[in-house]
Amino acid sequence: MKVTLENVLPGDIEKRSFAIIEGELRSRGVILPEDRAPLVKRVIHTSADFEYADTLCFSDGVIEKALAAIGAGASVITDTKMGYSGINKRVLEKYGGQAYCFMGDADVAEMAKKNGTTRAVAAVDKAAVMEGPLIFAVGNAPTALIRLYELITEGKLSPALVVGVPVGFVNVVQSKELIMETGVPYVVARGRKGGSNVAAAICNALLYMLDETRGM
């Protein structure tokens, strides 16, 4: 096979990628609502998987609410260090927010062992008592999403946003359906697919949209 490289300057690779994604979405006949388009395109950019154009689900007005929460200095809690690593913390901190991952914390491991549950559940419990608007970005553990569902339906937690994109085979599909029943603002990737990379991409898309809105 003769391999021919495309000549694109380093600084133009992302722009060129988004142009390719837009072209393919057009040729597939996909029309995205204007406010959601940057988010859907960024998830496809991070996964090269056009299925997300069909599977990403949004609660009413979620983009506006999410941008308001970030602008008010929301904390972003991830369920993996990978998700934490992928979030653009420089932009988040510009708006007064911080990113957290409690999965490696000793008190979380202890609580999980004591309660016979996953560390992901214990990490949600630890985050649930934090001050200020909370964004939960779940890219791995359906048990985290199920725990969020419990706390929300018991009236103990009211997150500003739930990014519900765990990946996998056991209770993943179900956990996403539960979150979409709660009435909290959500972005969910329906089905089995998702991941920490997808969770980070959704958070970053929101951060860049806020930058765009505010001309920063």
Place this chain on the structure above:
Amino acid sequence: MKVTLENVLPGDIEKRSFAIIEGELRSRGVILPEDRAPLVKRVIHTSADFEYADTLCFSDGVIEKALAAIGAGASVITDTKMGYSGINKRVLEKYGGQAYCFMGDADVAEMAKKNGTTRAVAAVDKAAVMEGPLIFAVGNAPTALIRLYELITEGKLSPALVVGVPVGFVNVVQSKELIMETGVPYVVARGRKGGSNVAAAICNALLYMLDETRGM
């Protein structure tokens, strides 16, 4: 929709997931070579994407060579902090290896600026002069893979393994084809798909296979 959760103990979720993956592979008529099966299944586990059963490509004898390199204390160099975060460093360190990501280093940023290239290329150049067996795990930057191709074909670098799974739309497909022409041991996800999560999953699959082989 009535949502019914599957009752699986936290410690059994991974085992149950792999059983589901094996069942679906069987029903799709996919037969995986025994030495590669744990790696392919772990990539599907991390992505919920069965396409990888078709797109993962392996050089001859790569599993055996990769396990030998890890057993000899190979360094694993990733092209993202997300990939670095996802690798099981506890197991890697047990065999004397370390994981590295040079993308955030000041000297890498400086070298990239000076040479008008990407930080990913500069990070490969920084890693290429390291001692001992080197495993490159590329989940993001095709430019990293292309730089590896150049160094290998110029006779300046002989990696123990290249995990070539960048994701994206510009030169991603091509960079993977180039690596498969070099003759170095490789695991490559042909096409556009891949990612830091996939790169980490492949490294972890190899680490767990070595544990299994050695009864650790």
